[in-house]
Amino acid sequence: MSGERARILVVDDEKVIRDSCTRILTTEGHIIKSAENGNIGLEVFREFHPDLVLVDLKMPGKSGMDVLEEIESIDPNVVQIVITGYATVSSAVDAMKRGAYDFIPKPFTPEEILLIVGRGLEKRRLLLESEALKVEHERIRRNMISLVSHELRAPLAATVQYLEVILGGMAGEIPSEAKEMIVRCDIRLQEMLELLRKWLNLATFDSPKMAEHFQDISLSDIATESIELMKSLAEEKKISLILETSKDLPPIKGSKVSLEEIFNNLISNAIKYNKAGGWVKVILYGREEEVWVEISDNGSGIDEEHLSRIFDEFYRVDGRRNAPIKGSGLGLSIVKKMVDAHGGMIDVESKFGEGTTFRIGFPKFFQRQKEG
Ligand SMILES: Nc1ncnc2c1ncn2[C@@H]1O[C@H](COP(=O)(O)OP(=O)(O)OP(=O)(O)O)[C@@H](O)[C@H]1O
Ligand SMILES: [Mg+2]
Structure with missing residues (x-):
């Protein structure tokens, strides 16, 4: 016109x-x-x-x-x-x-x-x-993705590699004071890399494309691997990790990488927002058409007023820059997107000071959503 x-x-x-x-x-x-x-x-x-x-x-x-x-x-x-x-x-x-x-x-x-x-x-x-x-928004999104992956992530990853070479002593002896600082640099840069990884994960996530490659997946295998991965984090805080899975748990149709991401995020949260000596329980069971996953902890709990926002991108209950527990606030929004892409549903129950339970129902038989 x-x-x-x-x-x-x-x-x-x-x-x-x-x-x-x-x-x-x-x-x-x-x-x-x-x-x-x-x-x-x-x-x-x-x-x-x-x-x-x-x-x-x-x-x-x-x-x-x-x-x-x-x-x-x-x-x-x-x-x-x-x-x-x-x-x-x-x-x-x-x-x-x-x-x-x-x-x-x-x-x-x-x-x-x-x-x-x-x-x-x-x-x-x-x-x-x-x-x-919409076209303009898509153009900005693509530019942003390319900026983050090429201009930010690539040089950061290279820097981390150099630091690790230095820390490994390959460039000669380092004075202990300098070593401490380099370790701190390394940690901060790893955090930045993790933030960029999560952001890229969200920005490039394409659920119909992922559904094309769905396979039969055993959620108890995924849970076992994720718990193995989180073991050292849990040990640092003396937190026990418990897995209960019913013997005849049926497989679901899904993407291994995404399901790992879901478990890793929820279990790492349950450890991060927990106290020393606490526990994290992962329970898996089948019921009629679904396989259910419950990940609960007896950690800090989430106050009612924050509960409806925790799945929002970048939302953190303690959003201060110097908050004692670090994070990007992207973990749960990734979880939500990936559960949706599997045709599943997720909800959360929490009591401030007592603990939190995330419950996910995955359909055993995934049906692709019709367009429109
Ligand atoms: N198990 C839990 N117990 C208490 N609070 C939780 C729990 N899981 C999530 N939260 C709260 O919800 C917020 C959002 O969680 P989310 O995983 O999205 O981000 P994050 O953990 O802050 O960052 P990231 O996952 O990127 O490291 C957290 O900042 C935390 O305040
Ligand atoms: Mg998290």
Whole structure:
């Protein structure tokens, strides 16, 4: 749509309606084309690329409803207005339920059609604007991904490697004071790398693509591996890790890497936000159509007022920069996205000062979500 000049297509079998629409709308500077039946209307539509269509519902041959449906499938951003006789007002309502923007009953005055078309064109302008914003948003997202992975992560990873070579003594003896500082640099840089890894994980996550590669996965294998990985973290805080899994636990359809990510995040949280001497329990069981996972701890618990926000990106209960327990606030948003991608559901129960339980139900038989 350029400036105020819009392209409008009128499809109606009554010549008098086509002519009056053309006359009225041309005076507003719009470009009008018209067609006397649905098939011709669709042909013109494909070549003319209108901003807005006025379609009579009741025409001989192809019905107005079919024409609207085809238009919708070609370009959902075209504004559809239905022209109706008094007898077809209820079908106009049907058409609006299926996506038409408005309707105008016959006969209509010039003022009426100008008003309705004017509103429709405003809607078209908003649709095009939001489409442009989406494209811009996607462009920024891609730039950001490439910046983070090439400009930030790659040099950081190289720096960490150098530090590790130095710490390994490969570049000669290091004075103990300097060594301590290098160790601290190493830890801080590892934290940054972990933040970038998590952010990239979220930003590049493509759930339909992941679902294409789903396999049979044993959640007790994943839980066992994750607990093994977290052992040293737990030992540092003298926290016991307990796994209870029913013997005949059925497999689920899923992605190994993503399921590992889910378990690693939840178990590491249960350790991180726990006290010395606490416990973390992982319980797995099958029930009807689902396999359930419960990860509970007797740690700090989460106050009610924060509970609904912990799955938000970057949200941390203690969000201060110098908070004693470090983290990015991305872990649970990754967990949530990955559980969704497996067709599962997650909820959390927590009591401040007593502990927290995350419960996830995974469907045994994953069904791909239909588009739209
Ligand atoms: N088991 C738990 N016990 C108490 N608080 C928790 C628990 N799990 C999560 N939280 C709270 O929820 C917040 C969000 O968790 P999330 O895993 O998303 O981020 P994070 O742990 O801060 O950072 P990251 O996971 O990137 O290291 C945490 O900051 C913490 O306050
Ligand atoms: Mg976390």
